[in-house]
Amino acid sequence: MKTFISPNGVRKFTSGKVLPTETITVNDFIPSVEKFKGSITNNNDNTQLSFELNRDDIIYGLGQNVRGINKRGHIYEAFCSDDPNHTPDKKSLYGAHNFFIVHGAINWGMYIDFPGKITYDVGFTNSNLLDILIEGVDFDIYYFEGTLKEIVNQFRTLIGQSYVPPKWAFGYQQCRWSYEDQSKVNAIADGFEAHDIPVDAIYLDIDYMEDYKDFTVSEARFPDFQALINTLKEKDIKLVPIIDAGVKIEKDYSVYEDGVKHNYFCNDNQGKPFVAAVWPGKVHFPDVLNKEVREWFGNQYHAFLEMGIEGFWNDMNEPAIFYSEDGLKDAIEFVKNQEGKNLDINTFFALKDSILNISNSNKDYKSMYHRMTTEDGELLVNHYDVHNLYGYNITRAADEGFKRFDDNKRFFMLTRASHIGMAKHSGIWTGDNHSWWEHLKLNIQMMPSLGMAGFLYAGADTGGFGFNASAELVVRWLEFSMFTPLLRNHSAMGTRVQEPWQFDDETTKHLRDIIRMRYALVPYLYSEFMKANINGNLLFSPLSFAFEDEQSKRVEDQLLLGDEIMLTPVYEQNAKGRYVYLPEDMVMYLIKSYEDLESKPFELLHKGYHHIELDTHETAVFIRKNKLLVLTKPHNRVSQLNNDELVVIGFVESAAEYNLYNDDGSSFDFRDGKFTKTNFKVVKEQSNYSVSVDTNDYSVSAVTFYLIDDLGDCQVVKQGIVQDKPKLV
Amino acid sequence: MKTFISPNGVRKFTSGKVLPTETITVNDFIPSVEKFKGSITNNNDNTQLSFELNRDDIIYGLGQNVRGINKRGHIYEAFCSDDPNHTPDKKSLYGAHNFFIVHGAINWGMYIDFPGKITYDVGFTNSNLLDILIEGVDFDIYYFEGTLKEIVNQFRTLIGQSYVPPKWAFGYQQCRWSYEDQSKVNAIADGFEAHDIPVDAIYLDIDYMEDYKDFTVSEARFPDFQALINTLKEKDIKLVPIIDAGVKIEKDYSVYEDGVKHNYFCNDNQGKPFVAAVWPGKVHFPDVLNKEVREWFGNQYHAFLEMGIEGFWNDMNEPAIFYSEDGLKDAIEFVKNQEGKNLDINTFFALKDSILNISNSNKDYKSMYHRMTTEDGELLVNHYDVHNLYGYNITRAADEGFKRFDDNKRFFMLTRASHIGMAKHSGIWTGDNHSWWEHLKLNIQMMPSLGMAGFLYAGADTGGFGFNASAELVVRWLEFSMFTPLLRNHSAMGTRVQEPWQFDDETTKHLRDIIRMRYALVPYLYSEFMKANINGNLLFSPLSFAFEDEQSKRVEDQLLLGDEIMLTPVYEQNAKGRYVYLPEDMVMYLIKSYEDLESKPFELLHKGYHHIELDTHETAVFIRKNKLLVLTKPHNRVSQLNNDELVVIGFVESAAEYNLYNDDGSSFDFRDGKFTKTNFKVVKEQSNYSVSVDTNDYSVSAVTFYLIDDLGDCQVVKQGIVQDKPKLV
Known part of the structure; x- marks a missing residue:
């Protein structure tokens, strides 16, 4: 070497x-x-x-x-x-x-x-x-x-720096496989309004398409797609359609015709387009390892962008293969040959396996070829050898297409399959999880390793995709996802519906409170997200990234979020509390609702092991020593949030300081220094605090400080901001 | 009503x-x-x-x-x-x-x-x-x-009272699907000897049979079965063969011929024996809901009993059905009809499901009939309506057969399927679990509910049946199973071998220490098991069964074992400790090995929440206030254990008393009062203890007391026992 x-x-x-x-x-x-x-x-x-x-x-x-x-x-x-x-x-x-x-x-x-x-x-x-x-x-x-x-x-x-979504992507997002037609999507939007629950995006899963054809819309079910986009836009809700990897083989379907004409699809070992079957039935896969194909496929998004769509999710791009023609033929042949025979048990299991192993087979992956663009020109490579680049590059194609459409607008993008390097182009969700408590725990444990790989904009299907969710699971899961950049409630066809109002009134109230609290957290989450991204740090980290004691190394169910707070989610059914390890003294903020702030729900807990009571609707956030957590007043859309009434919760032993980052949330101008910084400083002298707010964000006008000291006492300090001119850039 | x-x-x-x-x-x-x-x-x-x-x-x-x-x-x-x-x-x-x-x-x-x-x-x-x-x-x-x-x-x-196994069933048991031949079984026995690890039973899974025919032995693989039984008997190791529910359809196979001749099998809706396929290929199911059939099937065990076999396990008795002739025919027909078609996706999934759902289908269960014995005579009932009685009655058939063979000998019996009431006839294992940490936790959580249903003699496949186990998982799992009446290490074909010496030397040592500790615990476990059985109590109970505080109600990962101790198993990968809730002051006994007792590894912990350090080879047992835990000196077989050198570990604030039950371990004479009772009493006055041992067990000759007081101080008191005559019966 x-x-x-x-x-x-x-x-x-x-x-x-x-x-x-x-x-x-x-x-x-x-x-x-x-x-x-x-x-x-x-x-x-x-x-x-x-x-x-x-x-x-x-x-x-x-x-x-x-x-x-x-x-x-x-x-x-x-x-x-x-x-x-x-x-x-x-x-x-x-x-x-x-x-x-x-x-x-x-x-x-x-x-x-x-x-x-x-x-x-x-x-x-x-x-x-x-x-x-x-x-x-x-x-x-x-x-x-x-x-x-x-x-x-x-x-x-x-x-390199990771994908930066538009700021609205930090709002609550609602998905289901599938909202089957236009009126259903409108009804979902109305549901949020009727229940006074914040929301920023509603997703379209595969059934919005005509026969699952990428970049088409079913005329029967979505007779006026433009009107739907417009209606939602008036409500300031984004519509996020899905795009799958496979392009349906269908005469006169332009993407298919175009792709075949230009040899844009992955080929089989005969040099003909490789045929796989996925949702649309038989498909070809765009050969996105080829630069020309990437450009072509990326441009397909433009029609939707023209209509006002601002974000997408790319699915099935491992690529998933339900079956190939050869694979299905072999399997059917095998099954057919057993007809009328007195099967021995091994043959019976072989029969079962022949059908079971038909999907995503290596044999199929090894029968597919790319014309990969390299510095030495096009190289014919077997798919199996570059398998992990596929999802990466099909999503990169979209991102590059977006940039050609508008190179200073942030589009929303999620993908299922990914690879290191793809983090530049898109966020990810963690795929088709289940409504299992174990998967809430997995979600918690996966966040740091995703961040290490560069995936900062990430989250799981909150409430769980497969299987049926209980109200308690949805509440507890949301109590964690309240802190993840992607906060999306998603569930599969055939499972119990899990929009926030689908359980009982008490649950609706809890979910509303949690989602509203999420909006209160957006300034902090966005600020920490952008700083982690720009500085190459983690947003979620294991305790050992900040604390060097032996105990911190072993904690598997608590996470630091940015530099200021620690999360201790409840992930067990019927639990009324949990154990917590504190590597240093911290202040517990027991969240019930944003409004409950006024009751000063803060408690000083000392370094060591604790058991804390957390009823189903209660979330604990720990504020680290000499650190500040910033909240804003919640609204029902991210765009409605502003920094005019800020709340700062601080655990101040001696002095604490926090810089709140903000920008326009929609362009890349921040790269040219166009962002605001609000500096909060708190100094404690004996039992008095002096606070200062220094900002170039003109919206900041009043800040309420809740300051807890090392005896656990809480003082409230209100500060009006009179701004002269920007001091900090 | x-x-x-x-x-x-x-x-x-x-x-x-x-x-x-x-x-x-x-x-x-x-x-x-x-x-x-x-x-x-x-x-x-x-x-x-x-x-x-x-x-x-x-x-x-x-x-x-x-x-x-x-x-x-x-x-x-x-x-x-x-x-x-x-x-x-x-x-x-x-x-x-x-x-x-x-x-x-x-x-x-x-x-x-x-x-x-x-x-x-x-x-x-x-x-x-x-x-x-x-x-x-x-x-x-x-x-x-x-x-x-x-x-x-x-x-x-x-x-009614539950199944009482022979006492050797409290020893360590080794299983794998499958020890393929006679020499392999001998090699496994030798492995325990070579590594100086206690063992009391080795199992035979389905491959010992000739073509999976119940009550047959493969001549090719077990050329001298009687010699194998004898060789193991000389080593005081029991051989435990499996019996499945389905009887192979094969001309001249006596069980089949006999059953058909007497109409002993479940019928289909044509009145002909119902045909299912399981391990042997096509089978009939003995109609064990019929008393006459039960007697016939139970008598089949006698040939093995004559050879010196003393225990069995009954499997596949839900009954499991891989496929029925009709089910397979329908599925193959469906698959065949898709040949050459351009499948739409729904049809493809239907094709997958047609094969996937072929096993254990309700359609099959609804096509099978019993001639059930009732007080009004024989009643034709559909299997689906009495499905849950099948495993129960096929195992009951065995138990009734044993009693006809020798009505005052306890035979060993385990079954997979069960129903309330079956607990009279057999113990159970918890079925085909996986080598997942989640299933160690499930094992812990399932023990109390099994006991509530009457299943006291129970345990899980330690180390996990399916999938591959890590050394750490096997060690941690055994640290829990050390306390369950059934302690069986079992793993599936194709998975990593997991006999105690299959990992590394350090792991072998840990596993030896744990298994030896299990043997030290046998007197206590057996005593508590018998008392729970006779008195209709639980052996493993949730904390709320003894403590009334709110916290105790919520504890999901600690169990009381009998009245004296509390278990706090570690069930998470890479953990070096765990949290523990104490509803009252208790003494922690940190088990490393039986020999380590001399280092007095006891610590007083106060009521409340704790975090305890437990390295991979360390197990914590908590001794309740004014309670005593009895240990004996370990040997490599249960039969070698005696009560001549007992150890009593007590947490004595004021006074404590324990009655150790014992009996011959092999007969039902205990029902006639033939058992021994050893009464241990400790009274604390200021800092002095007075101890007494009152017994009708003539083997008891020396008892060493480790007595920990409410300050955590440990005193050792040795007591020689001079017995005059039995006082307690």
Whole structure:
């Protein structure tokens, strides 16, 4: 392997020549003589890496996957998979994120830049080994050392800043597979109005299309799509349609005709467009690893953009394959041959498997080819070898298409499949989870590793997609999602409806209170999101990123959100409270509703272990020592939020300071320095506070401080703001 | 409904005439005018019961099922199901146990005596309702009120004493699907010897049979079965073969020929033996709801008993059906008809489902008939209507067969499917779980509800059956199973081997220490098991059964074991400790190994919430106030255990007393008062203890007391026992 080093000390090891994943945006490496940390061996066409683990080492990362924050004790795969059963035995979900950190006596991290399958045996087969199998010999490895924060920062600097959504994307979003027609969508919008519940977006799942054809709208069910968009726009609600990866094979369907004409689809081994079956029936897959195809496919979005659509979600882009013609033929043939036979049991199971294993088969992936654009021109590559780049590039096609439409407007974009590097182009949701308490916990535990991989704009299907949700689960889940950048309630066809008013009156009230509280949090969430993005930090981090004690390393169900607060979500059925570990004294803000602020629901809790009572409608947020949490007065749309009545809750032992970031929320002008900063300072002298607010945000006019000291006493200080001119930029 | 009352206040409500489930062993009811507590309505052939729940009511019971100790917030079914995926969305597992308790301002319990399907919506659809749908109009309902303990006791008194296994069944048991031949079984036995690990039983899964034919042995793989039995017997290891429900259809196979000749099998709607396919291929099911068939089938066990086999496990007796001839034919026909068609997506999913839903279909269950023995003679009943009685009665057949063979010998028996009332005949294991941490937790949470249904001799497949186990999971799981009456390590074909020496040397040592500790615990476990059984109490109970504070009601991951100790198992990956709630001061005994006792690993912890450190090989047991825990010196077989060197660990504030029950462990003579009782008394006066041991067990000769006081100080008191004559019987 060739070895390089960057000015900030990142090592790069190169084996052969990696296919262009285009995940690295900075390349300032110079040759070096560094030695590779672990053992590395080649077996046939594979590469085996092996690293010794100390008994108490913790492994972070691997992005979107099952199990805990500490990934030790399981085998994972980086291989984008459409598998809705996120049980603990699974090795991969929808994303392939080859970044991890070993947290021990020395902290080190690694990013393996490789587009095919990689398997990680993280202390499973042998408790003290991390074994990594790369299915190939051409790859780059980046190696990092430092504090946990530094390692994440080094990696994130390499892959570039992440996707920035429009600010309305921080509002509440409502989805279901499917709101079946135009009147249903209007009824859902009306439901929010009738129940006085904030909302910023309503989604369209696959049934809005004509026969599941991308970029079409069913005339029968959505007779006046433009009117629907307009009606919702008047209500300031965004309509977010889905786009799937497969393009339906249908004569006279322009996307299909165009794609075939220009050879824009992935081919089979005969050089003909590869045929798979997904929702529309038979489809071709746009060959988005080819730059020309990306441009073509990205341009397909323009018609919707012209109509006023401002956001999309891309689904089924692992790509999911229900079956291929050959796969189905083989399976039917196998089943047919068993007819009338006295099946032995092995044959019966083979019969079951022949049908069960028909979807997403490697055989199909290995029968598909790309004409990949590389610096040396077009290269014919087998899909299996670059599988993890597909979802990435089809969503990148959309993003590039948006930029061609308007290069200074932020469009909303979510994708299911992903890869490192894709974080530049889109947010993600965590796929087709279930209404299981276990999946609320998984949601909590997944947020930090998603952030490490660059996915800051992320969240799970709140309430759970598959299976039926109880009112309690939806309430508890929302109490966590209240803090995730993507807050989307989504449920599957055939499951219990779970819009916020679908349970009982008490639940509707709780959900309204939680969603309103979310809107109160938007300034803080947006500010921390933008800072984490710009500075290459995490938005959600494990406690060990800020605290060095042994206990903090082991906490799997509490998260730091930005630098100011700690979350302790309840994720167990019928629970009336939970245990909490505090690495230092903190102030608990017991949230019932925004209005309840006036009752000063704050309590000082000391460093150590605690059990806190949290009834179903109560959420705890912990404010760290000498830190400030900013809230605004909630409204029913993000666009209605302004900073004229701010609330600052501070745990101030001596002095605290917070800079609230804000910008226009819709353009990229912030990159030119067009953003506002509101600086809050609190200094405590004996039992008195002096507070100051320094801002270039003209909307800021009154700030109420709730200041809790190290005895737990709360003082309220009100501050009017008289602004002269912007001081801070 | 007709209403009755028993002398101890149990109410009975009778609707129509229930089919004889034979679950109730006491019938001292007299007519009464009591009113039914909830609402009751008939819809067509179903009956709907409805009960209001208060906001904080807790629901215990429903026996073997998914989810927590508190069953509120989900829909459950009583319908014996062979489903190996025990995910939280499932409604039923292998057992059907229609007993539950509502724990609130008033505690009440209910047993619904009914052999068909019942659905329980426990505050799911409506948080404040318990809705029960009985698929029938003929049933008895028993209604209980009192303390939680009283309600369980009333119910357990009605259904009679539970199965009592031979004492060796409290030893460590090793299983795998499958130890493929005679030499492998011997090698496993040798493995325990080579690694100096205690063991009392090795199991044979289905592959020991000739073509999966019940009561046969493969000559190729087990050429000298008698020699194998003898060799193991010399080592004092029991061999436990499996028996499945389905009898292979094969000419000249005597069980088949005999059964057909006498019409002993369940019939189809043509009156011909119903054909299902399971492991042996095509089978018939013995019609064990018929007394004559039960006798015939039970007698089949005698040949094995003659050879020296002393225990069995009954599997696949829900009964599981892989497919029926009609079901398979329909599915293949459906698949065949899709050949060459351009499938739309709905048809594709229908195709998948046609194959997926072929097993355990209600259509098949509804095509099968029994000639059920009733007091009015033989009654032709559809299998679906009495489905939950099948596993019960096929295992009862075995038990009745054993008793005919030797009515004063305890045979070992485990079954997968079960029903209330079957607890008289056999123990159960919790079915085909997975090597998931979630299933260790499920095992913990299921133990109390199994006990409520009468299943005291119970345990899960330790380490997990399906999927691959990590060393850490096997260690942690065994740390819990160390306390369950059934302690069996079992794993499935194709998964990682998990005998105690299959990981690394450190893990082997830990597992040896844990299993040895289990043997040290056998006297206490056996004593508590027998007392719980005789007195109709729980062996494992939720904290609320002993403590009345609000916190105790909510604890879902700690259990009381007998009256003396509390368990706080670790069930999370990579954990180095856990939270513990103490409703009163207790002494923590930190178990590393039996030998480590001498280091006095005891710590007094005060009432309240705690976080305790527990490294992977450490188990915590909490000794309650003024209670004593008895240990014996471990040996490698239960038969080698004796009471000559006992250890008593006591948390004594003022005075404590414990009666250790023991008997011959192999016969039913205990029913005639032939058992021993060793009474330990400790009285504390200031800082001195006076101890006494009063016993009719002649083996008891030396007792070492470790006595911890309410300051946490530990004193060691040694007591030699000079026995004159038995005082206590």
